[in-house]
């Protein structure tokens with residue numbers, strides 16, 4: 001995690017930690033297990049994302065509730081919990097990642113619930129949350145606006161979003177009817193590219209890549225009308241925070 005020098009409260013010991021890492025065919029999250037053992041080498045991109053999100057988060061989340069969509073091995077779930085969140089629920093549909101998350105939860109001794117669920121099924125959820133973590137997930141969804149609207153209905157405050165995105169480029173655009181009466185015009189922004197197969201990174205689980213205007217428009221449509229500045233952490237990776245409330249717990253101005 002981002003706290004290289006902090007040992008987890010319930011480490012397994014070096015040999016067992018190494019065995020745990022090796023027991024899974026792969027890891028996506030780099031998480032510290034104690035005794036000098038990490039799930040992955042190098043630095044995880046999620047650590048940079050958390051560093052960016054942290055700019056808007058208060059030092060203490062004061063018991064606020066969090067839903068982490070596409071929680072993977074639980075990096076953001078654990079970090080929000082360690083920052084003082086109350087209820088934390090991670091939603092993930094791949095069993096191997098849930099198994100990883102449950103082992104990490106024991107080692108870090110945090111009270112996080114993980115639920116095997118498809119993000120497209122959130123419309124039936126009755127529970128409400130103060131914050132939504134929505135990192136690395138939008139472009140994996142077949143129906144991202146539907147999921148954002150579902151989240152908008154169950155969220156009382158803010159969303160922290162990170163996604164693959166189309167960078168601004170004068171070559172991008174589409175001729176589409178605009179205005180009243182509508183006539184064909186060249187529209188440069190507010191688009192989302194459809195990925196039918198595995199054209200993006202050879203990964204067939206990618207479906208849509210939006211540009212910044214499209215992300216902002218979808219957030220507003222979902223009710224998150226107060227938007228931070230968009231920040232690109234990599235040339236095609238966009239981070240933002242957005243809230244339904246003018247008096248959000250998050251400091252939107254500090255995000256840039």
Ligand SMILES: C[S@@+](CC[C@H](N)C(=O)[O-])C[C@H]1O[C@@H](n2cnc3c(N)ncnc32)[C@H](O)[C@@H]1O
Pocket residue numbers: 028046069070071072073075091092093094097117118119120134135136137140141
């Ligand atoms: C690129 S990883 C991002 C993980 C983490 N949120 C982060 O930003 O580091 C995407 C994660 O979302 C999960 N995921 C993708 N589509 C999902 C869906 N429809 N419902 C639930 N989880 C999903 C994947 O299994 C994977 O763990």
